[in-house]
Amino acid sequence: MENFDLNALGVVFDWDALGVVFALLGAVLAALMGGIGSAIGVGMTGQAAAGVVTEDPSKFGKVLILQLLPGTQGIYGLLIGFVTLTQIGILGGEAPTTLAKGLLYLAACLPMAIVGMVSAKWQAKASVSSISLVAKKPDQFGKSMIFPAMVETYAVLALLISILSITSIASL
Amino acid sequence: MAVVEMKRIHVYALKNNRKKILEMLQRRAAVEVSFPKGTDEELGKGPFAQTDTASARQTFEKNAQLINSAVEVLDTYASFNKPMLAMLEGRKGIGVREYDETAKGAPELNKTASRISALGKRITDQQAEIARLEAQIDALKPWMGLDVSMRTIGTGSTSVFIGSFPEELTEGTIKTRIAESAPEIEGVEVEVVSTQPQQTCVFVVCLGKYGIKLEAALRGMGFTYPAAPSKTAPPDRVKELRERIKKAGEEIESAKQEIMSYAEKREELLFTADYYTMRADKYQVLGELWQSRHVFYLTGYIDASEADGLKQALEQKYDALVELETPSEDEELPIKLKNGFFGAPVEGVLEGYSLPGKWEVDPSKVMCVFYYVLFGMMLSDAAYGFLISLACGIVLLKFKNIEEGLRKTMRMFFFCGISTMFWGVMFGSYFGDAIPVITRTFFGSEINVPPLWFAPLDDPMRLMLFSFLLGIIHLFAGLAMQIYQLCRRGKYLDALYDSGFWYMLVGGLIIALVGSDMFKDMMNLDLPIPSVVITIALVLAAIGAVGIIATSGRESRGFKRLLKGLYGLYGVSSWLSDILSYSRLLALGLATGVIAQVFNMLGTMAGGGIIGAVLFILVFVIGHVLNLLINLLGAYVHTNRLQYVEFFGKFYEGGGRKFEPFAANTKHFKITEE
Numbered sequence: 122m123e124n125f126d127l128n129a130l131g132v133v134f135d136w137d138a139l140g141v142v143f144a145l146l147g148a149v150l151a152a153l154m155g156g157i158g159s160a161i162g163v164g165m166t167g168q169a170a171a172g173v174v175t176e177d178p179s180k181f182g183k184v185l186i187l188q189l190l191p192g193t194q195g196i197y198g199l200l201i202g203f204v205t206l207t208q209i210g211i212l213g214g215e216a217p218t219t220l221a222k223g224l225l226y227l228a229a230c231l232p233m234a235i236v237g238m239v240s241a242k243w244q245a246k247a248s249v250s251s252i253s254l255v256a257k258k259p260d261q262f263g264k265s266m267i268f269p270a271m272v273e274t275y276a277v278l279a280l281l282i283s284i285l286s287i288t289s290i291a292s293l
Numbered sequence: 294m295a296v297v298e299m300k301r302i303h304v305y306a307l308k309n310n311r312k313k314i315l316e317m318l319q320r321r322a323a324v325e326v327s328f329p330k331g332t333d334e335e336l337g338k339g340p341f342a343q344t345d346t347a348s349a350r351q352t353f354e355k356n357a358q359l360i361n362s363a364v365e366v367l368d369t370y371a372s373f374n375k376p377m378l379a380m381l382e383g384r385k386g387i388g389v390r391e392y393d394e395t396a397k398g399a400p401e402l403n404k405t406a407s408r409i410s411a412l413g414k415r416i417t418d419q420q421a422e423i424a425r426l427e428a429q430i431d432a433l434k435p436w437m438g439l440d441v442s443m444r445t446i447g448t449g450s451t452s453v454f455i456g457s458f459p460e461e462l463t464e465g466t467i468k469t470r471i472a473e474s475a476p477e478i479e480g481v482e483v484e485v486v487s488t489q490p491q492q493t494c495v496f497v498v499c500l501g502k503y504g505i506k507l508e509a510a511l512r513g514m515g516f517t518y519p520a521a522p523s524k525t526a527p528p529d530r531v532k533e534l535r536e537r538i539k540k541a542g543e544e545i546e547s548a549k550q551e552i553m554s555y556a557e558k559r560e561e562l563l564f565t566a567d568y569y570t571m572r573a574d575k576y577q578v579l580g581e582l583w584q585s586r587h588v589f590y591l592t593g594y595i596d597a598s599e600a601d602g603l604k605q606a607l608e609q610k611y612d613a614l615v616e617l618e619t620p621s622e623d624e625e626l627p628i629k630l631k632n633g634f635f636g637a638p639v640e641g642v643l644e645g646y647s648l649p650g651k652w653e654v655d656p657s658k659v660m661c662v663f664y665y666v667l668f669g670m671m672l673s674d675a676a677y678g679f680l681i682s683l684a685c686g687i688v689l690l691k692f693k694n695i696e697e698g699l700r701k702t703m704r705m706f707f708f709c710g711i712s713t714m715f716w717g718v719m720f721g722s723y724f725g726d727a728i729p730v731i732t733r734t735f736f737g738s739e740i741n742v743p744p745l746w747f748a749p750l751d752d753p754m755r756l757m758l759f760s761f762l763l764g765i766i767h768l769f770a771g772l773a774m775q776i777y778q779l780c781r782r783g784k785y786l787d788a789l790y791d792s793g794f795w796y797m798l799v800g801g802l803i804i805a806l807v808g809s810d811m812f813k814d815m816m817n818l819d820l821p822i823p824s825v826v827i828t829i830a831l832v833l834a835a836i837g838a839v840g841i842i843a844t845s846g847r848e849s850r851g852f853k854r855l856l857k858g859l860y861g862l863y864g865v866s867s868w869l870s871d872i873l874s875y876s877r878l879l880a881l882g883l884a885t886g887v888i889a890q891v892f893n894m895l896g897t898m899a900g901g902g903i904i905g906a907v908l909f910i911l912v913f914v915i916g917h918v919l920n921l922l923i924n925l926l927g928a929y930v931h932t933n934r935l936q937y938v939e940f941f942g943k944f945y946e947g948g949g950r951k952f953e954p955f956a957a958n959t960k961h962f963k964i965t966e967e
Binding site for chain 1: 642644645646750753754757873874876877879880881883884887888890891894923926927930931933934937938
């Protein structure tokens with residue numbers, strides 16, 4: 122068995138060719154999950170915002186801002202997706218030559234994908250509460266923005282790790 | 294750092310000048326009427342008393358409300374070309390004389406307003422009536438084939454049944470079923486008036502003696518009488534109803550005409566509404582005054598810089614006696630902010646958090662610098678910054694009469710735009726990478742505008758470090774504010790304990806970290822920090838740490854104090870998270886640039902040529918407007934967050950009460966002093 126050669130059996134499989142597949146999977150996941158999270162989030166906040174506007178149309182501007190807050194994760198996801206595409210030979214850069222490198226890209230995209238999706242949903246919940254805060258006390262708008270923005274911090278941190286990893290993998 | 298100095302003003306004057314004095318105070322909007330606690334007991338003993346003005350105030354408020362709702366009716370039925378940017382134009386100024394004239398016309402306009410409201414009510418009533426009549430016509434539709442009254446029950450020798458079955462039946466089926474269930478009845482005549490899938494309307498006639506039996510048989514088949522039988526034959530009834538609808542329509546039309554005839558009174562109505570609002574406010578103050586038979590007394594807070602002018606005016610014009618007094622230390626003074634050209638715009642942001650509390654300074658001046666810089670870094674695109682500054686600049690130049698609050702916001706975004714331009718040039722971003730993309734796609738040769746500093750996407754690590762550096766400066770500025778505040782109150786030791794030690798600890802740790810090998814490896818950055826400096830930094834950090842442990846629990850004793858001190862040292866973790874929080878500068882800056890790039894790339898998908906150019910322009914305009922709006926929102930929210938959470942967290946609590954002078958809180962006009 123020591124000299125066993127898989128290729129001799131005619132089972133030739135170039136595992137390294139899968140590198141770019143996994144790299145693209147990462148890019149797609151980042152855009153996909155961030156987008157899903159933001160869509161859920163903005164949908165939730167939109168319902169609350171529409172409710173407030175039925176009562177008082179003059180609050181439209183304020184609740185619109187609060188509605189859009191959980192929308193950024195989708196953008197961050199797109200950002201990571203795009204930057205990855207420019208690195209893996211699809212929109213520029215060079216395709217990963219080994220399976221390991223492709224998996225590295227996939228791993229690098231995961232923080233944004235997962236944290237993006239989850240944080241968008243929870244940010245939306247904070248935003249919905251802030252919308253009801255603004256409905257009752259419009260003068261507290263400044264503070265109401267901060268509660269959802271607190272949740273976003275973690276999406277920003279995930280974005281940071283993802284982007285730092287992606288831009289450094291090529292030089293490994 | 295300017296919280297305006299407040300003085301307490303006391304005004305004693307004769308009652309025959311009361312109206313004029315109050316009106317002047319209201320126009321000048323300089324005094325917040327406020328009687329200190331305990332005035333009641335003191336003044337209540339003498340000849341002074343307060344008058345109850347609540348009912349008069351309510352009348353005025355009701356009038357203002359009536360007029361506002363009348364204007365709403367007017368706006369619904371008469372069309373006005375409201376300019377698109379009406380919001381920016383501000384309130385129209387009106388002189389005192391004009392004010393007095395309109396005041397005279399107020400009762401007349403009040404009547405007009407009631408008339409308009411009544412007309413509006415009539416229109417809605419008639420519209421409801423029309424809906425009701427139309428429903429009746431609908432109910433009669435199946436009966437249109439019937440030419441006798443629906444309430445016909447028969448003649449001397451016959452019985453008639455008019456009603457419906459809940460299914461679709463033919464004449465034959467009905468006759469058969471009647472014959473089946475009551476074979477003894479003879480000579481039944483059935484006429485089907487109309488049939489629908491769920492309903493058959495019938496006219497049934499038989500000899501009078503079989504009437505009761507036939508009814509029983511019909512009931513057995515599900516026969517019901519109509520819910521609202523018309524007295525006259527249905528076609529006649531429908532005609533009558535249509536006539537009534539027409540009449541109601543005419544009435545609506547004439548009411549609309551009459552409403553439109555009041556269209557030119559809109560301005561006057563709005564002014565009168567303002568007039569009543571002002572009077573309501575005035576009566577509120579009037580109710581607070583202490584009055585004897587000939588004299589009244591008023592006291593409140595006034596901006597110290599305006600105090601002398603007002604004192605003179607009151608004394609010379611109205612023979613009043615005015616005293617100015619510096620308020621005592623323990624009074625809760627109302628807060629009014631005053632800042633210069635750069636600082637004033639961010640007052641709104643500060644107010645969104647909270648106004649400075651009793652011992653705090655106004656941080657606007659320090660805050661504004663960071664606000665503009667941080668905002669610019671988050672948006673960081675020269676073209677976007679230019680567009681923002683241009684829009685705000687045009688508004689500021691064109692609408693001179695714009696409301697003060699809005700003007701400040703505009704000015705804030707103007708400066709933010711300039712800062713965005715600056716950072717855009719530093720990072721080489723003009724609509725993202727639009728310049729190289731356009732020149733490459735449409736003109737064949739690529740022109741690159743190199744960034745003045747570096748492109749963030751090429752070296753994100755560098756920008757992250759710079760973000761942290763900015764963050765540290767921002768946070769240290771916050772600590773410096775804390776020291777300033779404490780020193781101003783003479784609490785020098787507290788300043789050392791609560792801020793000085795933190796400077797040593799955090800500053801020392803940062804220098805030691807930057808000098809460490811780990812940092813050099815991580816960042817590929819070799820700052821030649823001599824080892825002596827690092828040693829000194831570490832010693833400083835140690836002194837800071839020991840100091841914090843020793844002092845942060847200083848209000849407790851013994852073991853508890855030590856625990857509290859250790860917990861205080863744990864605050865170093867919050868410093869870590871505060872500094873990390875500034876990485877959002879990098880994240881948001883990259884987001885703007887990358888999304889802009891995505892749109893530029895989408896635009897060039899059709900390549901060069903005319904079709905390509907059309908597509909590009911379309912994608913470019915829509916995409917960049919979208920990107921600008923989303924990132925503008927992001928930059929605004931996150932700049933606020935960095936100010937509120939990280940910066941204010943170091944020194945600012947707020948809790949001040951806003952200075953709310955007795956003023957004309959009008960919506961449509963403002964009264965100007967002649």
